[in-house]
Amino acid sequence: xxxxxxxxxxxxxxxxxxxxxxxxxxxxxxxxxxxxxxxxxxxxxxxxxxxxxxxxxxxxxxxxxxxxxxxxxxxxxxxxxxxxxxxxxxxxxxxxxxxxxxxxxxxxxxxxxxxxxxxxxxxxxxxxxxxxxxxxxxxxxxxxxxxxxxxxxxxxxxxxxxxxxxxxxxxxxxxxxxxxxxxxxxxxxxxxxxxxxxxxxxxxxxxxxxxxxxxxxxxxxxxxxxxxxxxxxxxxxxxxxxxxxxxxxxxxxxxxxxxxxxxxxxxxxxxxxxxxxxxxxxxxxxxxxxxxxxxxxxxxxxxxxxxxxxxxxxxxxxxxxxxxxxxxxxxxxxxxxx
Ligand code: CP3
Numbered sequence: 001x002x003x004x005x006x007x008x009x010x011x012x013x014x015x016x017x018x019x020x021x022x023x024x025x026x027x028x029x030x031x032x033x034x035x036x037x038x039x040x041x042x043x044x045x046x047x048x049x050x051x052x053x054x055x056x057x058x059x060x061x062x063x064x065x066x067x068x069x070x071x072x073x074x075x076x077x078x079x080x081x082x083x084x085x086x087x088x089x090x091x092x093x094x095x096x097x098x099x100x101x102x103x104x105x106x107x108x109x110x111x112x113x114x115x116x117x118x119x120x121x122x123x124x125x126x127x128x129x130x131x132x133x134x135x136x137x138x139x140x141x142x143x144x145x146x147x148x149x150x151x152x153x154x155x156x157x158x159x160x161x162x163x164x165x166x167x168x169x170x171x172x173x174x175x176x177x178x179x180x181x182x183x184x185x186x187x188x189x190x191x192x193x194x195x196x197x198x199x200x201x202x203x204x205x206x207x208x209x210x211x212x213x214x215x216x217x218x219x220x221x222x223x224x225x226x227x228x229x230x231x232x233x234x235x236x237x238x239x240x241x242x243x244x245x246x247x248x249x250x251x252x253x254x255x256x257x258x259x260x261x262x263x264x265x266x267x268x269x270x271x272x273x274x275x276x277x278x279x280x281x282x283x284x285x286x287x288x289x290x291x292x293x294x295x296x297x298x299x300x301x302x303x304x305x306x307x308x309x310x311x312x313x314x315x316x317x318x319x320x321x322x323x324x325x326x327x328x329x330x331x332x333x334x335x336x337x338x
Pocket of ligand 1: 024027069071073092201
């Protein structure tokens, strides 16, 4: 019997829908903070199969989500390219900013060895997870990964990467193609090691105009989907082009992903229309989870009313934040599952 989240990716409608939360292993959990302190830095956690397995399993033990997501980060790909990734407490990621002349010299040949501990974690997870729990692998979409590589840190609107794309379109295409090839290989290895499906996070798709969205968000992801499916026919893939608005409606058809993740700004009518050709995932405002009470219950109920009779994976519209009360996560699950 296929795991329930995979059944939804195949187009089935389940009631109650399967549920997991983006960033479900994280700082809102005391057991995560404890393991992270033991590991030392955040990257030490990502590259240690014992610690990474442990923190991936923590939210499954505590809440019984329908899916576990591999504990890692989208920025392990630039790290594997030698971009000097560091996580500075309270400041987020820092990398050596990428100059246009360096793109020719980026060398993916060390990636397989560099990422081997993450692949080992995937294998460990599949053998330690309950049989019914879906294991989700992931990576960042080339555009979102490129935004951090170019700026060297997070920015409010990814202006450095957008300007880079306008000033150096060929170099940008080259960079995105290299990241697409590397990321597809990485997803293939995750699927071979035991991931049931994978999610491609394009957290910064929403800052692009229509032409750039096609070139920088759609084309590289389509290339990845083709490459992954050429190696693993029928591989199940969720795409999450956060903030893409009206451009979400054709994303599945243009990229070939099985399901589309929706942020909380997506209207019910648009989400409902998207369910006619496959599953959608989302899209509770993470702040409803912080507020709890009526705001949480109404948010859950509206999603279930609007989308619950079609193929739906219940999730937040973006990651859970460190201030989320555990009691509210419990209330969310109770509301969904009855
Ligand atoms: O969802 C999960 O539980 C799996 C683990 C996961 C993490 N990051 C762990 C993490 C996943 C899927 C990601 C994806 C990721 N990482 C994205 C795409 C999704 C999104 O949130 O938009 C992005 C843009 C990143 C890059 C990144 N990693 C940033 C900007 C930051 C700093 C911001 C912050 O919350 O501190 C991180 C750090 C990070 N990645 C943490 C976790 C649990 C917090 C680090 C810590 O423990 O100190």
